[in-house]
Amino acid sequence: MAIPIILASASPRRRELLDRLGVPYRVLPADIDERPLPGEAPEAYVRRMAAEKSAVAQARSGGELPVLAADTEVELDGEVFGKPRDFHHAAAMLARLSGREHRVLSAVSLRRGGDHWEALSISRVAFRPIAETEIAAYWATGEPQDKAGAYALQGKGALFIRWLSGSPSGVMGLPLGETAELLARLGIDLWRTGAAGR
Template identity: 45%
Template sequence: MTTAVYLASASPRRKELLAQLGIEFSQFSVDADESQLPNEQPQKYVERLARLKAKTGVELGYIDRPVLGSDTVVVIDNESLCKPLDEADFTQTLKRLSGKTHQVLTAVAFATQEKILSCVVTTDVTFKDLTDEEIKAYWLSGEPQDKAGGYGIQGLGGRFVTHISGSYFCVVGLPLYETEQLLQAFLRR
């Protein structure tokens, strides 16, 4: 695929994943209000954010090629878990994930001035039972602070995962297969 796109994300993980697809791209960050609306379901929330980021890129003047926006949320008991606010929030989050299966939702959107197309990919992730010591040590590693749900599967947090069902790359932050398929569908429209 030789199409060039803009990546509306400061995420180094999304940058690495998009590069794996062999798509030429330029990266920039967008400042978008990521607050969840009252009673907004996780799937609608994450898709709205991905679409907002892509549309914001277009509004900023990135108009000569499609803009890719993406967002990821971790969901347990139908509640979206965002990046931890502090250590107490992180500890509470990991205790909720401990020994249970949760969902990771990543939305992908492509936008131009004329159109927008998006999808949401869901992966089930199961954690082992975590000890208080493991949770504390993981926080002190510095890794969880900027991660949705307080962990990174591609890093130290991967050792907590006993099973995944779905796209590994969805959990990292950009589902490769679905992103490529969405771009092809976007270009055909």
């Protein structure tokens, strides 16, 4: 059996994605201050968020198990959108994304003892034009309320997408290719059933 890890996230999407890899894990969410630093670039911001989440969870868990954390953000024109505060905030985000291409940045952080490994996935997503009535109907589904950029690829938000270049799982919150490469550092062989880590 593969060694268990700690997933420093309460996101059901990240749990579902990690389940695909067949790696046992315990959930230990890490609450951190998610405000960007002045002048902080989007790439630096998502890397810092993932790293801080894994560090907090490692400290809280006592460091006995490896810790995996991730952060995913939508970026347009150099601005990180984050999660919507309310309907008006979500509507403003989706109106700006409408008919345009944006980036989704998904950083992964893995810690074991004093070792720290990181990866960054960058995807490009193009939205078709979205009507105001669609935005209101989408908000009413409840789906955008806790999603970066106010949409979810794995749900009805996919109706807005004209094309995607990059990692679909990264857009959903945990890029599986990059995550698999990091887990290999622990000796976890995802191709062998019951593979044991070092």
